[in-house]
Amino acid sequence: MRPLRLVTSLVAMVAAASAAGAQGPTPAVSWYPARPTQGSLIRLAVTWPEISGLDGTLAGERLHFERDSTGAFHAVGAVPVDADSSVTGNLWTDGGPDSARIAVPIAARRSRSESLRLGREYTEPPDSALAARIAAERREIGQAFARAHDGPRLWSLWFSPPRRAPITSDFGTRRVLNGATRSRHLGLDYDGNVGEPVRATNRGVVLLVGDFFYNGKCVYISHGAGLMTAYLHMSAVQVSVGDTVVRGQAIGAVGATGRVTGPHLHWSVHYGGITVDPMSLLSLRPLPSFDAEAPDDPRIW
The missing domain is CATH 2.60.40 (Immunoglobulin-like)
Incomplete structure (x- = not known):
């Protein structure tokens, strides 16, 4: 180490x-x-x-x-x-x-751009009913972020990736949707086929399970002391709010729900209300009050 x-x-x-x-x-x-x-x-x-x-x-x-x-x-x-x-x-x-x-x-982040084609329902202004749904879902997510600081740290081991698969889109990539720059990609996208397992990246408690317009079927896990991870666009969810999960536990399956162009897992990392590059979490060494295993410990897979 x-x-x-x-x-x-x-x-x-x-x-x-x-x-x-x-x-x-x-x-x-x-x-x-x-x-x-x-x-x-x-x-x-x-x-x-x-x-x-x-x-x-x-x-x-x-x-x-x-x-x-x-x-x-x-x-x-x-x-x-x-x-x-x-x-x-x-x-x-x-x-x-x-x-x-x-x-x-602070050092500046270098980012690239990528172009995607999406259905008009995901790029045009929503009608009033859909706008109300999107606003309600964002409030739910915001409330989960606000609770990230409520409990003590729950993890003692290195964080592990949610999948052993190629990354198809990096954190910070600027998204050009149907020819117009609209957003910055605030997560990592992992390749996969529908039904392949998605795993918790460390010990934590499930704070939110949803089936949202943009995020599709999703799970938000609090790891305590401000840290939270989110798993989006899944085809199935295998945990419930309040469940305690451990590193490597299957929590769902790769899917193509929500605003997507095809099957994949979007994984995001949050510290309170700040969204950060998941790669910085994977390289985060556990705090010295715990003994930690190596990040590539094969026993978790």
């Missing part, structure tokens, strides 16, 4: 101050990658003498810190896909007045 490389932030990027104006111990803040790409997950580590607990936010989303045996605090955070040159965050001590502000420099 390769060692995790954490790069210490510049002193100028961390400003510590107390509510009373007195200067307390200065935190040492680091993150990996040193310059994360737009739309990706990052690991943060904080060493802050003389504190018992730590809370914080990054890009407006809560950070869930855990303390390791050395006293350092670790958390996962997310960089929005539309972030500019940096994202900012705030840290504050548990039960104390000290706080700190951080700024993480």
